[in-house]
Amino acid sequence: MAGKYAELPGQKICQDCxxxxxxxxxxxxxxxxxxxxxxxxxxTVTGVNALEKCVDCQPGQASAVVGANECDACLPGKVSQSKxxxxxxxxxxxxxxxxLTLCDPCDLGRYGDASGCHDCPIGQYQDGKGExxxxxxxxxxxxxxxxxxxxxxxxxxxxxKSTGASMGNTNAASCLCRKEDYYQQGxxxx
Numbered sequence: 001m002a003g004k005y006a007e008l009p010g011q012k013i014c015q016d017c018x019x020x021x022x023x024x025x026x027x028x029x030x031x032x033x034x035x036x037x038x039x040x041x042x043x044t045v046t047g048v049n050a051l052e053k054c055v056d057c058q059p060g061q062a063s064a065v066v067g068a069n070e071c072d073a074c075l076p077g078k079v080s081q082s083k084x085x086x087x088x089x090x091x092x093x094x095x096x097x098x099x100l101t102l103c104d105p106c107d108l109g110r111y112g113d114a115s116g117c118h119d120c121p122i123g124q125y126q127d128g129k130g131e132x133x134x135x136x137x138x139x140x141x142x143x144x145x146x147x148x149x150x151x152x153x154x155x156x157x158x159x160x161k162s163t164g165a166s167m168g169n170t171n172a173a174s175c176l177c178r179k180e181d182y183y184q185q186g187x188x189x190x
Contacts, residue, residue, distance in 0.1 A: 003016060003017055003022065003052070004023055004032070005023055005032045005033050017034035018046060019045065020036060020037055020042065020043050020054075020069040021035060021037065021043065022037060022048040037054030037067055038054065038066060039065060039066055039068075040056065040057050041063070041083065042055055043068075056083040057084055059081050060074055061073055061074065061084070061087075062074060062086050075087065076096065077089060077115065078090065079097075079101055079103055081101060087100070090103035092132045093105060093106055093130040093131055094117075095112060095117045105129040106126075106129060108126060108127060108149035109125065109147040109148050111126055111132055119147035120134035120147055121146050122145060122170045123168040123170040124136050125148040125149060125153050125154065127149055127150050135151070136167040137151070140175070141154035141156050141163070141169065142170060142172060143170065144170055144171050144172075155172070157172070158175065160178065160190045161177060162178045163175055178190065
């Protein structure tokens with residue numbers, strides 16, 4: 001019988017197929033068995049027959065197990081479509097969308113690595129999407145906020161001060177008197 005199995009020949013009462021399995025038998029048979037739901041599918045009820053079969057894993061889920069009773073949600077940085085056996089890694093510079101179905105590029109002011117998208121650290125910015133690193137603020141500039149998306153976000157040192165060749169500076173204290181000038185009487189004036 002569909003959705004049932006018989007362990008012994010001539011058994012009068014058949015058993016329901018267990019969760020995660022199904023039976024293709026549609027008529028009485030001397031002995032029948034239940035089959036495990038194929039990888040990428042699952043069943044949460046007993047007595048599933050070939051017509052009902054097993055349910056496909058939904059987008060954002062996967063199951064590599066034969067005979068599964070559930071599909072596992074993809075982890076952060078991974079995605080899947082329906083009936084998948086594995087979640088696929090998003091490439092560097094991207095991260096999964098909320099539905100775990102697509103890899104979207106990291107936004108402006110962010111960069112991506114193997115663990116997902118992150119804000120650019122202070123002293124750096126990113127003006128492109130889907131990038132794997134941030135750009136350092138130029139010499140004679142600094143940036144004391146993270147997650148910035150433009151070179152224009154970097155603040156310039158005053159005309160009489162410089163950072164020298166140093167790039168990616170994080171605060172105004174990086175701006176010192178130019179090489180030919182000097183501080184007067186501890187006032188910080190060049």
